[in-house]
Amino acid sequence: MGILDVKDVGKRFGGLKALSDVNLSVQENTCHAIIGPNGAGKSTLLNCLVGKLIPDTGSVMFDGQSVLGRSPHEINQMGISRVFQTPEIFGDLTVMENMMIPCFAKRDGAFRMHAYESIAAERDLIEMAEAMLDDVNMLDKRNMHSASMSRGDKRRLEMAMCLVQNPKLLLLDEPTAGMARADTNNTIDLLKEIKDKRDITIAIIEHDMHVVFSLADRITVLAQGTPLVEDTPENIKGHPKVQEAYLGESH
Amino acid sequence: MDAIILQILNGLDKGSAYALIALGLTLIFGTLGVVNFAHGALFMIGAFCAVTLSRLFNLSHEVEVPGQTDFLGNPLKKDVPYLHDIFGEATGSAIIDWSVPLAILFAIPIMIAVGVIMERGLIKYFYKRPHADQILVTFGLAIVLQEIIKYYYGANPIPTPAPDAFKGSFDFGAMIGFAENTIIYPYWRLVYFCFAAVIIGAVFAFLQFTTFGMVVRAGMADRETVGLLGINIDKRFTIMFGLAAAVAGLAGVMYVPINPPNYHMGMDFLVLSFVVVVVGGMGSLPGAVAAGFLLGVLESFASMREVIDLIPGINQVIIYLVAIIILLTRPRGLMGRKGVMED
Amino acid sequence: MLGLDKKDTTLLLIVAVLTMCAPFLLNPFPEGSGMAQFNAGYPDLMQRFVIFGIFAIGFNILFGLTGYLSFGHAAFLGVGSYAAVWMFKLLSMNVLPAIVLAVIMSGLFAMLIGFISLRRSGIYFSILTLAFAQMMFALAYSVLTPITGGETGLQLALSDPRILGASATAEGNIPVPALFGLEMRSSTVWEVGAWKFTFNTGYYFCAVIMLVSFFLAIRIFRSPFGMMLRAIKSNQQRLRYTGLNPKPYTLAAFVISGMYAGLAGALMASMDPLAGAERMFWTASGEVVLMTILGGAGTLIGPVLGAGVIKYMENIVSKINSDILHGWFAFLPDGLEDFVVAIIYPFIGKGWHLTLGLMFMLVVIFLPGGLVEGGQRIARAFRRGKKNEAPKAASTEPAE
Numbered sequence: 001m002g003i004l005d006v007k008d009v010g011k012r013f014g015g016l017k018a019l020s021d022v023n024l025s026v027q028e029n030t031c032h033a034i035i036g037p038n039g040a041g042k043s044t045l046l047n048c049l050v051g052k053l054i055p056d057t058g059s060v061m062f063d064g065q066s067v068l069g070r071s072p073h074e075i076n077q078m079g080i081s082r083v084f085q086t087p088e089i090f091g092d093l094t095v096m097e098n099m100m101i102p103c104f105a106k107r108d109g110a111f112r113m114h115a116y117e118s119i120a121a122e123r124d125l126i127e128m129a130e131a132m133l134d135d136v137n138m139l140d141k142r143n144m145h146s147a148s149m150s151r152g153d154k155r156r157l158e159m160a161m162c163l164v165q166n167p168k169l170l171l172l173d174e175p176t177a178g179m180a181r182a183d184t185n186n187t188i189d190l191l192k193e194i195k196d197k198r199d200i201t202i203a204i205i206e207h208d209m210h211v212v213f214s215l216a217d218r219i220t221v222l223a224q225g226t227p228l229v230e231d232t233p234e235n236i237k238g239h240p241k242v243q244e245a246y247l248g249e250s251h
Numbered sequence: 252m253d254a255i256i257l258q259i260l261n262g263l264d265k266g267s268a269y270a271l272i273a274l275g276l277t278l279i280f281g282t283l284g285v286v287n288f289a290h291g292a293l294f295m296i297g298a299f300c301a302v303t304l305s306r307l308f309n310l311s312h313e314v315e316v317p318g319q320t321d322f323l324g325n326p327l328k329k330d331v332p333y334l335h336d337i338f339g340e341a342t343g344s345a346i347i348d349w350s351v352p353l354a355i356l357f358a359i360p361i362m363i364a365v366g367v368i369m370e371r372g373l374i375k376y377f378y379k380r381p382h383a384d385q386i387l388v389t390f391g392l393a394i395v396l397q398e399i400i401k402y403y404y405g406a407n408p409i410p411t412p413a414p415d416a417f418k419g420s421f422d423f424g425a426m427i428g429f430a431e432n433t434i435i436y437p438y439w440r441l442v443y444f445c446f447a448a449v450i451i452g453a454v455f456a457f458l459q460f461t462t463f464g465m466v467v468r469a470g471m472a473d474r475e476t477v478g479l480l481g482i483n484i485d486k487r488f489t490i491m492f493g494l495a496a497a498v499a500g501l502a503g504v505m506y507v508p509i510n511p512p513n514y515h516m517g518m519d520f521l522v523l524s525f526v527v528v529v530v531g532g533m534g535s536l537p538g539a540v541a542a543g544f545l546l547g548v549l550e551s552f553a554s555m556r557e558v559i560d561l562i563p564g565i566n567q568v569i570i571y572l573v574a575i576i577i578l579l580t581r582p583r584g585l586m587g588r589k590g591v592m593e594d
Numbered sequence: 595m596l597g598l599d600k601k602d603t604t605l606l607l608i609v610a611v612l613t614m615c616a617p618f619l620l621n622p623f624p625e626g627s628g629m630a631q632f633n634a635g636y637p638d639l640m641q642r643f644v645i646f647g648i649f650a651i652g653f654n655i656l657f658g659l660t661g662y663l664s665f666g667h668a669a670f671l672g673v674g675s676y677a678a679v680w681m682f683k684l685l686s687m688n689v690l691p692a693i694v695l696a697v698i699m700s701g702l703f704a705m706l707i708g709f710i711s712l713r714r715s716g717i718y719f720s721i722l723t724l725a726f727a728q729m730m731f732a733l734a735y736s737v738l739t740p741i742t743g744g745e746t747g748l749q750l751a752l753s754d755p756r757i758l759g760a761s762a763t764a765e766g767n768i769p770v771p772a773l774f775g776l777e778m779r780s781s782t783v784w785e786v787g788a789w790k791f792t793f794n795t796g797y798y799f800c801a802v803i804m805l806v807s808f809f810l811a812i813r814i815f816r817s818p819f820g821m822m823l824r825a826i827k828s829n830q831q832r833l834r835y836t837g838l839n840p841k842p843y844t845l846a847a848f849v850i851s852g853m854y855a856g857l858a859g860a861l862m863a864s865m866d867p868l869a870g871a872e873r874m875f876w877t878a879s880g881e882v883v884l885m886t887i888l889g890g891a892g893t894l895i896g897p898v899l900g901a902g903v904i905k906y907m908e909n910i911v912s913k914i915n916s917d918i919l920h921g922w923f924a925f926l927p928d929g930l931e932d933f934v935v936a937i938i939y940p941f942i943g944k945g946w947h948l949t950l951g952l953m954f955m956l957v958v959i960f961l962p963g964g965l966v967e968g969g970q971r972i973a974r975a976f977r978r979g980k981k982n983e984a985p986k987a988a989s990t991e992p993a994e
Contacts, residue, residue, distance in 0.1 A: 076837035105837040115819035394951030564737030571725040
């Protein structure tokens with residue numbers, strides 16, 4: 001039993017079979033990568049994990065509880081944070097405000113009517129947010145308008161917003177898509193650092209082999225909606241089925 | 252049965268106006284992606300085109316009537332329209348009598364011009380702004396337009412009659428085999444309905460069978476892709492805006508004999524037309540037309556004595572009630588497309 | 595002070611001083627002078643300034659923070675008015691119970707309408723709120739006449755029970771709204787030379803309530819709740835994936851702004867105890883949208899400013915007629931005078947709506963932040979100009 005157990009999950013869109021018989025187990029404190037060619041169903045699977053889609057069949061258990069039928073904010077409150085393909089942050093707010101929101105969400109739950117309190121009085125949360133910003137080297141940008149930052153900084157901020165909640169599972173949806181090589185390497189370093197410093201489970205969906213092989217402890221290869229193999233990176237590299245289905249195409 | 256047919260007929264003329272305005276709103280929304288709160292003002296300007304033409308035709312000068320005096324002993328004077336001088340009395344009177352239908356010709360170029368100026372001068376700067384901004388700026392424009400009309404035409408409704416030939420009513424019931432005097436229907440309402448049907452048909456045919464229409468339909472489906480094809484979509488959309496303005500304007504011209512126009516008639520219709528568009532489904536032309544007629548007829552049914560006795564006040568709220576129910580059960584409206592204004 | 599930082603405290607104090615001194619500030623011209631018509635310091639108008647200020651402050655909590663554009667907020671104003679007048683009819687002429695009931699009733703209505711309308715966003719939300727408000731207007735006008743007074747509106751009568759008060763005064767008149775004996779319509783007039791200043795109880799009562807509302811609005815803006823609302827406007831998806839549920843937040847904002855509207859409605863009824871359905875018409879909802887945008891949506895002071903500008907125009911600019919214009923431009927040669935008057939005339943008097951519409955369009959096009967943004971831009975330009983003149987003086991300013 002892992003922290004995240006996906007059992008026999010299937011999903012159809014009309015006549016199109018997007019996922020079928022997906023079985024997957026993510027172990028605690030590991031980095032598990034899900035790779036596969038375009039259209040293999042990676043994003044569909046991810047959306048099933050975070051409550052955006054509900055699978056037709058099967059079950060998804062996180063930390064001993066089912067996530068099916070729960071809405072995204074409930075799933076987040078269970079301990080899953082998600083990083084998007086294009087950074088999703090609160091563009092109209094400052095960096096610090098962006099950080100404070102997950103802090104409040106972590107402490108107060110999905111809704112609290114704190115309309116008369118002042119943000120400035122929440123010393124603990126401010127310290128928490130500042131410490132996290134410091135961790136990702138963004139403390140100097142705390143008062144910046146977040147929409148005006150570079151894409152790399154937005155990604156960093158989004159990551160920090162997820163991490164400050166101290167999630168049990170961090171889901172990364174192609175975190176380096178569309179990035180230049182240098183930025184990709186920076187992101188890899190950032191993720192490695194996160195992995196080393198904290199007890200955190202990471203599930204990553206990625207297209208870029210370089211990223212996957214530098215980070216993952218285990219890899220699941222998805223093809224046409226079904227897992228092909230699951231193994232360690234070393235074994236995956238040499239696996240003939242994978243070569244055929246995936247690596248053969250892109251290399 | 253006869254009562255039901257009567258109510259359907261009664262609903263058709265208002266439904267026609269809703270359908271025409273909603274059609275223009277949808278064309279603009281579908282092609283330009285703009286929520287146009289000034290569309291009701293275009294309807295109103297159309298109505299005032301008819302008023303203006305009727306006034307122009309009635310411009311007259313005084314002549315003395317030879318051999319007659321008024322009660323003070325001065326020579327009796329009477330007003331003679333210039334049209335009588337130009338075309339002779341018979342033709343002149345006929346032209347004056349037919350001023351409302353003739354205003355169609357007068358209104359088309361004016362409405363197209365107003366539409367194009369509006370699009371080029373204001374709306375085009377708002378394509379990329381949020382929908383709320385579009386609503387707000389066109390709302391402001393609507394206020395400005397109606398104040399200008401109010402300044403020149405005053406605040407009171409201006410009665411402008413239909414041609415004599417279409418005054419009065421006819422017994423529609425007798426024509427289709429019911430007892431006499433059960434279904435009496437005014438001629439002009441029938442004219443209005445037929446006119447609306449022709450315009451709607453023409454717009455659909457134009458979009459369906461011309462290359463221009465094809466591009467516009469493609470643009471409504473996916474603007475970016477069509478832009479990539481190297482087709483100058485903006486220019487076509489400007490023309491579309493002019494066309495939508497003309498449709499709203501013509502709806503206004505012909506509505507004048509049914510309801511004397513005043514400066515705020517546009518806003519009154521606009522609120523309902525928006526409800527119509529939303530019920531029909533944002534971005535769906537057939538939806539807009541169908542919902543227009545549907546709501547017009549429903550409104551007319553709800554004003555039947557029997558229905559009001561059953562549910563008091565239902566005639567006042569039926570449209571809004573339907574809109575609320577539709578929006579909550581079918582968020583995209585009756586025929587809305589996926590992905591249009593969902594968030 | 596009061597849990598506000600220095601900047602907000604200053605703002606609150608400035609607004610407090612301005613509202614308290616309004617009878618002087620709005621009456622700068624001596625009685626009987628040519629400019630006296632620009633005096634806005636009479637009770638009726640001053641009351642309207644602050645009451646619509648409250649309405650706009652509340653609307654801004656919804657629109658300015660969450661970005662949800664409601665086109666039906668006047669419905670809650672109407673509900674508040676009706677509730678208040680009913681309190682005057684049934685209970686007593688004391689304004690406090692009337693206000694309390696009005697706020698509760700409008701809150702309940704807002705809860706119901708908000709719960710349904712907020713299932714949709716964007717233009718659909720606007721149309722839903724509009725549809726609800728129009729429905730309420732139509733019902734108040736027709737079927738609900740026993741409750742709303744229909745076309746004539748809801749009025750007080752000598753036969754009303756008023757169980758905690760008197761049905762009629764000793765003189766046999768209908769009693770007037772009061773706060774524990776302090777009559778809302780009573781005024782003290784000071785005549786200082788040619789100037790005449792009116793201090794009206796009702797105005798000061800409304801002004802104090804406006805200040806409290808304004809203070810609460812500042813607290814909401816600066817609270818975690820306010821930040822969540824801004825986050826909703828900015829990126830709802832991220833908010834959901836951060837573990838927060840946007841629905842109750844938006845609904846709470848909707849209810850709060852509905853209660854502000856109800857409060858404004860109750861105050862209107864307290865100043866003049868009658869309520870009519872036209873207060874719920876959609877143009878009235880449009881008006882508060884205009885006020886908020888004109889002043890600056892999402893800013894603290896903007897809505898109050900917008901309400902002031904629009905009410906001033908409605909009451910003062912609308913009274914200027916062509917004779918007055920001719921009087922002003924009498925110094926010009928005759929032909930030119932007529933010309934200038936002819937140009938200006940459409941924009942004033944009965945045509946003030948035209949000016950309003952144009953102003954509104956210009957603000958939406960060029961100043962999305964409203965008059966507040968305009969003021970900030972001018973201030974910035976001014977400061978920059980100053981800096982260029984005296985760079986040394988600028989450098990001595992303490993760094994932030």
